[in-house]
Amino acid sequence: xxxxxxxxxxxxxxxxxxxxxxxxxxxxxxxxxxxxxxxxxxxxxxxxxxxxxxxxxxxxxxxxxxxxxxxxxxxxxxxxxxxxxxxxxxxxxxxxxxxxxxxxxxxxxxxxxxxxxxxxxxxxxxxxxxxxxxxxxxxxxxxxxxxxxxxxxxxxxxxxxxxxxxxxxxxxxxxxxxxxxxxxxxxxxxxxxxxxxxxxxxxxxxxxxxxxxxxxxxxxxxxxxxxxxxxxxxxxxxxxxxxxxxxxxxxxxxxxxxxxxxxxxxxxxxxxxxxxxxxxxxxxxx
Amino acid sequence: xxxxxxxxxxxxxxxxxxxxxxxxxxxxxxxxxxxxxxxxxxxxxxxxxxxxxxxxxxxxxxxxxxxxxxxxxxxxxxxxxxxxxxxxxxxxxxxxxxxxxxxxxxxxxxxxxxxxxxxxxxxxxxxxxxxxxxxxxxxxxxxxxxxxxxxxxxxxxxxxxxxxxxxxxxxxxxxxxxxxxxxxxxxxxxxxxxxxxxxxxxxxxxxxxxxxxxxxxxxxxxxxxxxxxxxxxxxxxxxxxxxxxxxxxxxxxxxxxxxxxxxxxxxxx
Numbered sequence: 001x002x003x004x005x006x007x008x009x010x011x012x013x014x015x016x017x018x019x020x021x022x023x024x025x026x027x028x029x030x031x032x033x034x035x036x037x038x039x040x041x042x043x044x045x046x047x048x049x050x051x052x053x054x055x056x057x058x059x060x061x062x063x064x065x066x067x068x069x070x071x072x073x074x075x076x077x078x079x080x081x082x083x084x085x086x087x088x089x090x091x092x093x094x095x096x097x098x099x100x101x102x103x104x105x106x107x108x109x110x111x112x113x114x115x116x117x118x119x120x121x122x123x124x125x126x127x128x129x130x131x132x133x134x135x136x137x138x139x140x141x142x143x144x145x146x147x148x149x150x151x152x153x154x155x156x157x158x159x160x161x162x163x164x165x166x167x168x169x170x171x172x173x174x175x176x177x178x179x180x181x182x183x184x185x186x187x188x189x190x191x192x193x194x195x196x197x198x199x200x201x202x203x204x205x206x207x208x209x210x211x212x213x214x215x216x217x218x219x220x221x222x223x224x225x226x227x228x229x230x231x232x233x234x235x236x237x238x239x240x241x242x243x244x245x246x247x248x249x250x251x252x253x254x255x256x257x258x259x260x261x262x263x264x265x266x267x268x269x270x271x272x273x274x275x276x277x278x279x280x281x282x283x284x285x286x
Numbered sequence: 287x288x289x290x291x292x293x294x295x296x297x298x299x300x301x302x303x304x305x306x307x308x309x310x311x312x313x314x315x316x317x318x319x320x321x322x323x324x325x326x327x328x329x330x331x332x333x334x335x336x337x338x339x340x341x342x343x344x345x346x347x348x349x350x351x352x353x354x355x356x357x358x359x360x361x362x363x364x365x366x367x368x369x370x371x372x373x374x375x376x377x378x379x380x381x382x383x384x385x386x387x388x389x390x391x392x393x394x395x396x397x398x399x400x401x402x403x404x405x406x407x408x409x410x411x412x413x414x415x416x417x418x419x420x421x422x423x424x425x426x427x428x429x430x431x432x433x434x435x436x437x438x439x440x441x442x443x444x445x446x447x448x449x450x451x452x453x454x455x456x457x458x459x460x461x462x463x464x465x466x467x468x469x470x471x472x473x474x475x476x477x478x479x480x481x482x483x484x485x486x487x488x489x490x491x492x493x494x495x496x497x498x499x500x501x502x503x504x505x506x507x508x509x510x511x512x513x514x515x516x517x518x519x520x521x522x523x524x525x526x527x528x529x530x531x532x533x534x535x536x537x538x539x540x541x542x543x544x545x546x547x548x549x550x551x552x553x554x555x
Contacts, residue, residue: 168437197428198334204430204444205381205481229429229441 022072029068037061051119051135052112100155104138107154111135121166125152129165170203171230173237175244178219180254185212185220188253192224195243201236203227219256295497296343296371296460297406297533303367309349310371311342313403313424313461318351319369326362326369326410326419329355332426343460360419366412373499374405374534375463375486376423379442381432384449388479395470398449401462402486403427404499424461432483442483449479453526463491463499466524470507477508487538492523492530500527 041057048056074080095102112135117123121132123142128150130142140157142150165171179188189210196208206227213221224244228236248255264271302308307320314334320327329351351357382400390396403425409416433439449467458464465484471477489501503520523530 169439169441170431170436172436200426200428202428204383204428206431206436227431227436232429 018075018077022075025072025075026068029071030065033061033064033068036064049118055112100153101138104154107158108135108137108139110158111140111154116162117164117167121164124163124165125157125160128152166230169230170206170227171233172206172209172225172227173233173240175224175226175237175240176213176221177224177244177255178216178221180256181215181218181220183220183253185222188222191247191251191253192244195240195247196224196226199236199239199243201228201232201239203229218258218260295493296345297373299368299370300345301367302369304365306348307350308345308347309351311344311346312406313342313459314426315406315422315424316352316355317422318349318355319408320350321367321369324361324363326360328358328360328408328420330358330422331355332423358420360410362410362417362419364411364417366410368410368412370407370409370416372407372409372534373461373463373491374407374421375402375489375491375501375537376405376427376443377421377487377537379432379440380427380445380484380486381430381442381481382445382447382449382484383481384479385446388449390469390471390477390479392471392474392476395468396451398451398467398469399453400445400447400449400465400467400482400484401459402445402465402484402501404461404463404491432481440483458498460497460499463501464526465489465501466503466520466526468503468505470505472510473508473512474510475512482506488519488536490532490536491534492527493533494523494527494530498527499533500524500530 037057037060040060041053044056045053070080073083117132119132119135122129123132125142128142128144130144130150133141133143133149137154139151139153142152144150179185192210193208196202197204202208203226208227209223209225211223211225213223215221224240226236226240245255247253262271296312300308302319302321304321304323307318309316309318311317314332315330316333317328317330319329331352331354380402382402388396388398403423405421405423407421408419410419411417427443427445430442430444431439432442453464465486467482467484469477469479484504486501489504492500494500500523502522503524505516505518505520506514507516508514523532
């Protein structure tokens with residue numbers, strides 16, 4: 001604990017003035033950093049989205065705060081070149097240790113520039129579908145439809161295929177099913193187009209698409225694609241499938257379940273089946 | 287309670303005192319409104335779109351809702367018994383597609399009449415500005431996309447139209463507004479009219495003395511290079527509706543200039 005006389009000597013030497021200056025610079029600098037960061041955010045909020053505005057605000061704050069701290073240290077008499085040298089060695093060590101984190105950071109910057117999706121978009125990454133909650137420095141957070149939080153590293157996103165389900169306002173719904181081979185394909189096509197026409201949610205244009213995919217093992221495979229507003233996707237899909245089932249039942253059009261026909265040979269007779277009664281049980285046990 | 291509005295038309299102010307009700311059948315829309323203490327009760331449903339839809343804008347006082355109609359309740363303090371029915375043009379552009387292909391040869395011009403099914407706005411209150419309870423279409427038109435690609439474009443309503451060249455008063459349904467479309471083709475190739483995007487949000491609605499409803503005339507000119515030279519909105523009711531009064535203002539009056547930027551935004555072939 002320094003004695004009173006030591007404090008008095010120190011006060012008299014003028015060194016306290018350097019400390020006071022440093023503290024003053026720090027205080028003013030940090031306040032200025034806060035004010036300028038808020039001002040920058042207010043100016044940019046009209047031009048950039050919420051996420052980028054936040055990044056810009058933090059960047060301005062840390063830049064000014066960094067300058068302030070450097071100036072304050074200089075006032076206290078520290079030799080900054082030594083500090084910088086030490087910082088260089090430390091950052092090299094940290095760099096090697098944090099390759100993954102740095103990679104995620106850089107990937108995040110690239111993703112921000114490319115903007116394949118934004119906050120609020122529904123995206124599919126691999127088998128995961130979710131709504132983008134936030135795009136952070138190292139990862140992106142998604143909320144799945146069953147309300148779970150998924151964290152995906154930015155590096156993964158940059159390296160893999162990401163499907164943005166919300167980018168365009170309209171979406172095509174592909175309905176695939178098979179009809180029995182005995183059915184008239186032309187008649188089925190006309191019925192399906194009629195059903196699409198009757199549903200107001202089904203867009204008239206782009207026109208519905210009718211494709212004969214091929215002949216399956218037990219059926220003729222069809223694809224009927226209709227377009228809807230993105231928001232009506234699920235409702236139209238359910239509605240169309242219900243309407244198709246109802247109409248097919250009314251018209252007697254069969255959607256067959258898989259079945260296999262047995263033939264003994266070309267132009268063969270039906271295969272005879274004979275029931276053989278079980279052997280009588282011998283009560284004597286012989 | 288009278289079977290027409292207070293000014294004798296199928297739309298306008300209807301007096302529905304507390305405890306009373308009335309049913310409307312306008313186009314495919316069936317609607318029932320009941321005035322209860324402190325609230326307005328509205329039931330509505332739409333019949334499927336049917337080309338043979340009867341010419342009807344009927345009001346039957348004292349009739350109640352039908353079982354398939356869903357109820358919506360609006361809590362309103364004002365005890366004023368008037369319900370105002372205001373006809374409106376739809377809330378999105380309408381893509382009119384001729385039932386049979388129509389061509390305007392080079393150098394020719396055509397005056398077509400397109401009938402646009404209307405919407406209805408239900409308002410209550412003792413004085414302007416009235417409180418809007420609900421807006422309903424008289425006919426539920428199908429959604430459609432108007433754009434060169436599925437990525438960029440506009441969501442509209444689809445309408446199959448006969449694009450008549452001569453006005454037939456018998457074909458003017460009470461719940462449809464007639465839009466005169468003047469198309470001038472100064473390009474060297476014929477113009478195939480497969481679909482026209484009618485920007486109804488920028489049009490006013492007028493009621494002619496005989497009761498027919500009209501919108502502003504639209505003039506579209508294709509210049510010698512094949513692009514849109516002019517898109518003009520008629521400043522007032524069209525000539526066929528002399529003496530008409532304006533019953534509804536455009537939904538987007540200020541965006542008339544920005545409405546159409548390219549020929550392909552109106553005609554897509």
